Amino acid sequence: MKTTLKLMATSCLTLTASMAFADGHMANEMTIVSWGGAYSNSQQKAYHEPYMENTGVNIINDESSAEAVAKLRAMNEAGNVTWDVVDVVASDAIRLCDEGLALEIDADTQLADGDDGSKASDDFGDLLVSECFIPQIVYSTTVGYRTDLVGDTAPTDICAIFDTDAYPGKRSLEKRPINNMEWALLCDGVAKDAVYDVLETEEGQAQAFAKLDTIKDDVIWWSAGADTPQLLADGEVVMGSTYNGRLFSLIEEQKQPVAMLWDAQVFDLDGWIIPAGLTPEREARALDYVKFATDTQRLADQSKYIAYGPARASSAPLVGKHADLGIEMAPHMPTDPNNAKNTFLYNYEWWADYRDDLDAKFQAWLSK
Amino acid sequence: MTEVLAADGRPLKASLNRALRRQKLRALALIAPLLIFILVSFVMPIADMLFRSVENEIVSDTLPRTVQALESWDSSSGEAPGEAVFNALYTDMALATEYKSHTRLGSRLNYELTGVSSLFRKSGRRVKRFDTDVYADAFRDADPAYADPSQWAAWMGDDTVRAAVPVTAATYDAWAKMIVEVDNDDPAKEEPWDFVYTSLYNEAVAGASLPVAVDVSGVEPVSLREQFVEVDKNWLDIDVWQTIKIYAPKYTNGYFLNSVDLLKGPDGAEARPESERIYVVLFIRTMIMSLSIMGMCVLLGYPIAWLLANLKDRTANLLMILVLLPFWTSLLVRTSAWKVLLQQQGVINDVLVWIGLVADDGRLQLINNQTGTIIAMTHILLPFMILPLYSVMKTIPPSYLRAAKSLGATDWTAFWRVYFPQSVPGIGAGCILVFILSIGYYITPELVGGTKGVFISNRIAYHISSSLNWGLAAALGSILLAVVLLLYWVYDKIVGIDNVKLGG
Structure with missing residues (x-):
């Protein structure tokens, strides 16, 4: 009984204490939300540490990006936004912007100009996919395969995923329609620029599902970014889709017999948003941080720690060697000309419309 | 009957009641913090969430x-x-x-x-950027008063003008409210926007008398x-x-219709096309799999609990630690460990191939399907079955079994007729715990369930965190809650809820 009381008292205290500190925005502190792991680490080294040194602002890391959209909405409804800057993928940024949960940014006046003198809006170019989104890196979803399990002819194009005769064995694909539907159509003879037009029709969706049906029994569906690397390392799958940075560390850091199939890699963007509804003081600090963290040099610095391409055109020439491995990073960037021979452009607007509908259909198809 | 009086001369009954009421209030004050905490942190959020499943003000707002x-x-x-x-x-x-x-x-x-x-x-x-700026220009060109913000404000404060152009007045009000709320400006200093002039034009065409007469017949109408x-x-x-x-x-009721694979059409509920039906299947699957997990937990947990209750204290304690150890390990770690064990190139398959039970090209599919979910979740939820079973078994005196045997019962009869009925309250408690926990699980099924081993809670999580369709998530959650309450009621009718014990 006494212990229970003590326990309860302690938990009460912890609760009050954490509530008191939940808003912990003492004058010189900001909370930055990101994905955790190697990615957060690269941001810590490239952005947070120099920024803290320059300004004396203390940065607190929060690894909630995966649930950022839902949490921001909940915070906004509760009227207590505790985050200052949030790292999200572009499609989430669009959703947050649509929901009025993110601040609109004017790239030219609120972000740094490029080192080469170009305006921010030209430097980022097409990557400014939403008024609220400040692009940071270009990553791609691409396929890795086990070099020792594919036989004598290594796969060279994306349709190897659907070719179970030449490459028997399991393959891993992400448990969502995005990317898979596009790849299915590409490998079913649809021209690259017609993919979304075809996918808009009932017949086109049926065509994509029919193509996916041919490998349905051979697919392990993943939902966490770490799944495919683990499945490849264990030899559980012969090939699988994942983010290019994950494959880089599997190949270069862990030295696994895996190679990358850059063909039809799907570019996607990751970047910052600033939550709507911050106090003017916090908003100004968040803007200041973002302006610093997305300038030409900082974006190039991040590629020293992780194999994702900087979102500014002016950063590309500054990409150097990996900080620990000492290898040139440029050839590992998804945007490198050798890797980007055949890329697929992900259509954000299109998916914002069709995501809900196609996801329901995809889930229904999966459970059949 | 004469009334009994207390020492202070009041009726005894009344003063007793008062004393009792005071006592009750004191008791209530003691539990008030807990009550308020539960109300604020549990009842209100749930009520709010349930409300979202029918709330739809956004369209009309x-x-x-x-x-x-x-x-x-x-x-x-x-x-x-x-x-x-x-x-x-x-x-x-x-x-x-x-x-x-x-x-x-x-x-x-x-x-x-x-x-x-x-x-x-x-x-x-x-x-x-619509072409309606021609209306604004027409009015301003016709009379400069229409370009004067303060004049507009004066008109809109005048009841006769408002009565003459009611739609414009309402539009102006909404515009002024927006100017104050969004731009933090003074409407009396801002020229109304095009859409206010559009309303005015429409009313002018319809023959309303304007504050300052303007001939709008020459303005080319813009079809919105x-x-x-x-x-x-x-x-x-x-x-x-x-x-x-x-x-x-x-x-x-659209969210609820959606969550049972129906569609809200113009004439009421319609069936959803087959390619989009998921939820009913998932509800049924969630129920069946949770029941299987519960059954597995009883089968595996019962002998362990019996051992725990009947071994010597030292050994029992060691065993208890073994039961609790996985319980203290992170859920994700345990689930990942199951992946390593169960996958086709995993430990179990390797052993089976090595001893020759399974051919190398015929490795068993133990994960990314329903088997995987049932195995991993049985392991994770097992302590919730063992602990109540153990605490109930601990209270069953071993002498009962000995008495039964000394009266001639076989081992089986002694167990089945004497021991088992006394352990039923523990089974009941364990089953309720395991079942209710398992229908709400979503991390483990997501990681090891593949396509056919996922639960309805996975879709709820998806709608909460990814699609932001909280209304649908709330509707699915409400149905799940209703099903649980229904099962609880059925359980109460069949077994009786008094017959559930979490401990001696």
């Missing part, structure tokens, strides 16, 4: 004029609504764009009809219907208007 104008539109006519509705839509859109609520509404309606999201986003971007269609031809799509009309009421 964002497009109030359009919703009203749509009332007279007949959706079965096969024609998109006429100019009047588009006029209302113009005002609503222009205001919503400033409040940035049009895209929110777009995402909301996109759950029901694909394409509405970009329709609203696009239209919001263009609505400020055409303006919207120019932005996106989907504004002529009957389905778009039907969706807005169906979801116009403040409360909707």
Whole structure:
């Protein structure tokens, strides 16, 4: 009984204490939300540490990006936004912007100009996919395969995923329609620029599902970014889709017999948003941080720690060697000309419309 | 009967009642912190969440004029609504764009009809640049008073003017409110925007008497219907208007219909096309798999609990630690460990191949299917079965079994007729715990369940965190809650809830 009381008292205290500190925005502190792991680490080294040194602002890391959209909405409804800057993928940024949960940014006046003198809006170019989104890196979803399990002819194009005769064995694909539907159509003879037009029709969706049906029994569906690397390392799958940075560390850091199939890699963007509804003081600090963290040099610095391409055109020439491995990073960037021979452009607007509908259909198809 | 009086001369009954009431209040005050805590942190959020499953104010809040104008539109006519509705839509859109609520509404309606999201986003971007500036110019050119913000403010404060141009007055009010709320400006210093002049023009054409007479006959009318269609031809799509009309009421049963694979059509519920039906299957699967997990837990947990209760203290304690150790390990670690064990190149398959039970090319599929979910979840939930079983078994005196045997019962009869009935309350408690926990699980099924081993809670999590369709998530959650309560009631009827014990 006494212990229970003590326990309860302690938990009460912890609760009050954490509530008191939940808003912990003492004058010189900001909370930055990101994905955790190697990615957060690269941001810590490239952005947070120099920024803290320059300004004396203390940065607190929060690894909630995966649930950022839902949490921001909940915070906004509760009227207590505790985050200052949030790292999200572009499609989430669009959703947050649509929901009025993110601040609109004017790239030219609120972000740094490029080192080469170009305006921010030209430097980022097409990557400014939403008024609220400040692009940071270009990553791609691409396929890795086990070099020792594919036989004598290594796969060279994306349709190897659907070719179970030449490459028997399991393959891993992400448990969502995005990317898979596009790849299915590409490998079913649809021209690259017609993919979304075809996918808009009932017949086109049926065509994509029919193509996916041919490998349905051979697919392990993943939902966490770490799944495919683990499945490849264990030899559980012969090939699988994942983010290019994950494959880089599997190949270069862990030295696994895996190679990358850059063909039809799907570019996607990751970047910052600033939550709507911050106090003017916090908003100004968040803007200041973002302006610093997305300038030409900082974006190039991040590629020293992780194999994702900087979102500014002016950063590309500054990409150097990996900080620990000492290898040139440029050839590992998804945007490198050798890797980007055949890329697929992900259509954000299109998916914002069709995501809900196609996801329901995809889930229904999966459970059949 | 004479009334018994207390020492102070009051009736004894009354003063006893008072003393009792005081005691009750004191007791209530003691548990008040807990009560308030539960109310604030548990009851209110759940009630709020349940409310979201029917709440649908966003449509009528964002497009109030359009919703009203749509009332007279007949959706079965096969024609998109006429100019009047588009006029209302113009005002609503222009205001919503400033409040940035049009895209929110777009995402909301996109759950029901694909394409509405970009329709609203696009239209919001263009609505400020419609050709309606000709109206504003016409009025301002006709009389400079129309370009004077303070004059406008004066008119709109004048009841006779308001009565003459009621629609313009209402539009001006909404505009002024927006100027104050969004821009933090003074409406008396800002010239009204085009959509206010548009309302004024429409009323002038209809013959209303303007504050300062203006001849508008020379102004070329701008068709707002055409303006919207120019932005996106989907504004002529009957389905778009039907969706807005169906979801116009403040409360909707649409989310609940969605969660049982139905569709809210113009004439009530319709079946969803087969390619989109998921939820009923998932509900049934969740129930069946949770029951299997519960059954597995009873089968595995019962002997362990018996051992725990009957071994010597030292050994029992060691065993207890073994039971609790995985319980203290992170859920993700345990689930990942199961992956390593169960996958086709995993430890179990390797051993089976090594001892020759399974051919190398015929390795068992133990994970990414229902088997995987049942194995991993049985392991994770097992302590919740063992602990109540153990605490109940601990109270069963071993002498009962000895007595039964000394009276001639076989081992089996002694167990089945004497021991087992006394352990039933523990089984009941364990089953309820395991079952209720398992229908709400989603991390483990997501990681090891593949396509056929996922639960309804996975879809709830998806709608909460990814699609932001909280209404649908709330509806699915409410149904799940209702099913649990129903099962609880059935359990109470069959077994009796008094027959459940968590401990001696």
